[in-house]
Amino acid sequence: MTPSGRLFRTDQGSDLVLTRTFRASADDVWAGVTEPERTARWFGPWEGEASPGRTIRVRMAFEERTPWMRLRIEACEPPRRLAVSTVDEHGAWNLELLLSDVDGGTELRLVQHLDTEEGIGEIGPGWEYYLDMLVAARDGSPRPDFDDYYPAMKEHFEGLRA
Numbered sequence: 001m002t003p004s005g006r007l008f009r010t011d012q013g014s015d016l017v018l019t020r021t022f023r024a025s026a027d028d029v030w031a032g033v034t035e036p037e038r039t040a041r042w043f044g045p046w047e048g049e050a051s052p053g054r055t056i057r058v059r060m061a062f063e064e065r066t067p068w069m070r071l072r073i074e075a076c077e078p079p080r081r082l083a084v085s086t087v088d089e090h091g092a093w094n095l096e097l098l099l100s101d102v103d104g105g106t107e108l109r110l111v112q113h114l115d116t117e118e119g120i121g122e123i124g125p126g127w128e129y130y131l132d133m134l135v136a137a138r139d140g141s142p143r144p145d146f147d148d149y150y151p152a153m154k155e156h157f158e159g160l161r162a
Contacts, residue, residue, distance in 0.1 A: 003153045004131075005124040007117070007160035016112045016124060016160075020131045022138065026099045029106045030079030032138060033097055041137035043130055052076050062133065062146075090119070108134075117161045124157030125150040 008015045022029050032038045036045045040061060048056035055072045074094075075083040082097045094113040099106050110127055114120070129149040136143050 001128075001148060001152075003124065003128050003156045005128065005153075005157055005160065007120070010113075012113065014114045014117050016114055016120060016127070016157075018110045018124070018127050018131055019107055020135060021102060021105055021107045022135075023105045024138070026079040026101060026106045029099055029108055032134065033108070034078075034082065038137070042133035046071070050076070062130075091115070120161060121154040121158040122150065124160075125153040128153060 003018075004020070005016060005018045008017060032042075034050075036047065039046060039058075042062075044059040044061035044066070046056045046058040048054065050056050050073060052073050052075055055070050057068050058071050059066055059068050069086055069088060072085045073082070074085055075081060080099050083095070085092065085094045087093070092115065096109075096111040096113070098109040098111065100109075101107075108131075110131060112123065112127065114123075126146075126149070129144060129146050132144045132149075135141070
């Protein structure tokens, strides 16, 4: 398994970018990352009124103790861009999902805007795992095992800091 994660330095910090490509329309991929019954298959269900400036609750169904978290929708531009943020015990998380047409399919880019690159060795493998969970949910393949991602991919992500 080869990690897709790359790191880009910006004026505001660093962007961790991971990609997956699907043989599907942007509308279909968008539905897979925004509709609660479909997000439940790979990340977790959510509840609340989903619109920019609003906060929803998301259940992290594949984490220990399946905790709920609050997720603020910063921007929603179907079917191309979803920006969200949350704050937890690990800090602030600012994320974007960007969809673009590529070779008759759709590329999904997950971008995490980082204030610091500390912890990237844990963050990166987690996003690789969740994106592969999305792939498995879409194509019916077996769910990946997180133990195949961490600590195996930690070195790759730590190396991006160099």
